[in-house]
Amino acid sequence: MASIQEPEVQFAQRLASNEKPIRTKAIKKLRKYINVRSHNPTGGFTGDELLKLWKGLFYCLWMQDKPLLQEELSNQISNLIHSFRDIDGQLLYLESFLQTFKREWTGIDRLRMDKFFQLVRFMFRQTFEMLKRKNWESCAVGRFVELLTAQLLQSSSGAPSGLQFHILDLYMTELAAVGSAELTADQNLIFIQPFCKTAAKTKDRSLFSAICNSIFSTIIDQAPFAIEDLMKEVKAEASDSDSGQASEEDDKEDQLKGKMSKPVAKKGTQKQINGNISNEEEGDDDDDNDDDELLHLEESDSEESCDEDVEPVLQFDYAALADKLFELASRSSTPSQNRQRLYKIIRVLRDLNEGIFPQDEYPEEVSTDEDDEMFGSRKRMKRRGRRMDEEEDEGVP
Incomplete structure (x- = not known):
């Protein structure tokens, strides 16, 4: 009598099928299967079972062609994390994926690498979305x-360097999105603590450099935008608090205006010539107002376009981050090369906390391109003159 295969093995075989309709049906049934089993109090998945499912999901994407269909499939696979009932199953799904x-x-191979890059990005995006739905519980x-x-880390x-570097590249972007x-x-500091600890103790030079470039340099580069977003939030809160008082004052002004007599025509709005009333000045004022409105609209459009170009950024307490890095870098177990570079990063972070940006260290007076060309041409002319003088001196007996 033939033994009955486990459901996970059957799903893996169907997910890795050569025929697309079979793979599509398997994905839909797998979503329902995870939802039903994870909601069963006596159910739940083991690590081995999820590893079998993930092998089928991996080769399901392997068999998929065409970029749009690959993106749709990656989105479906990453969204399966929300089908689990509790945080245990969701994190076990992420662990099996890794x-x-x-x-x-x-x-x-290099021809299939892009779609797997995309799946890794989508998995971390949905993981952050899962944490968001749980209100970022500590x-x-x-x-x-x-x-x-x-x-x-x-x-x-045993993580391959390519996988580590790709996750480092997308980590801050997806978390901010x-x-x-x-x-x-404070919460953002918790999210990057693993990278801080790894940077302070790793002896892998490539991993250390990737952490500095993808995590710390990103925080420093986005500092001006983060501070700008923080100021906007402060202004918005101040305007909300003042709106109640402003509305009461407006009501009082309206009541006072209602008690006043009929309004008098503004000076200069009408002009009488030969018994006729001319509205030339009024027309001019209207044109000026129209021009002002157009300018205001153009400015607002330009501001909106600039805001759309800037990606979401994360807020950081630069002093707290600098103190954390200093605590880790000052340990005796930290390699000297790591300590030197971390100290440089710490200095920049402390400057940011004081409101000093890295670009402020450069001199304000910078020569233009034309000045650079003129200066360079003068140096070349001086060099040519020196060479000609030397040749003449050598030619004289």
Whole structure:
């Protein structure tokens, strides 16, 4: 009698099928299966079962052609994390995903790498979305940070460098896209703590450089935009608090105007010539008002376009981040090369806390391109003159 296969094995086989209709049906049934089983009190998945499912999901994307269909499939796979009932199943799904990609990463050819890059990005986006739906609970965020450290950053994790670098590249962008409007500076510091600790103790030069460039340099480069967003929030809160008082004052002014007599015509709005009333000045005023409105609209459009170009950024307490990095970098176990570069980053962060941006260190008076060309041409002419003098001196007996 033939043994009955496990449901996870059957799903994996159908997900990796050569025929697209079979794979599409398998994805839909898998979503329902996860939803029903995870909501069963006695159910739930084990790590081995999710690893079998993820192997099928991996090769389901492997078999998919055409960029738009690949994007749709990656979106479906990443959204499966929301089908689990509790945080345990969701984090186990993420852990199985990382374990599968660590195992299969070196076997991905360059023609298929882009769609797997996209799936990694979508998985982290939906993971942050899952944490957002849980109101960024400290317990859930802490467990996610521990999982990320164990599966990706520790020397014993066995994570390929390409996977590490890609996650570092997308980490700040996806976190800002999901949580920039809600996360506080203290919460953002918790999200980057694993990278701070790894930068202070790793001996992998490429990983250390990637952390500095993708995490710390991004924070420094986005500092002006983060401060601008913070000022906008402060102004918005101030305007909301003042709106109640302003509305009461407007009501009082309206009541006073109602008690006043009929309004008198403004001076200069009408002009009488040969018994006729001319509205030339009024027309001029209207034209001026129209021009002012057009200018105001153009300015507002330009401001909106500038705001649209700027991506969401995260708020950070630069002093707290500098203190954290200094605490880690000053330990005796920190490699000297890591300590030197971290100290430079710490100085920049402390300057940012004082309102000094890195670009402010450059002199204000910078020569124009024309001055540079003239200066360069003068130097070349002086060099030519010196060479000619030397040749003449050599030619004289």
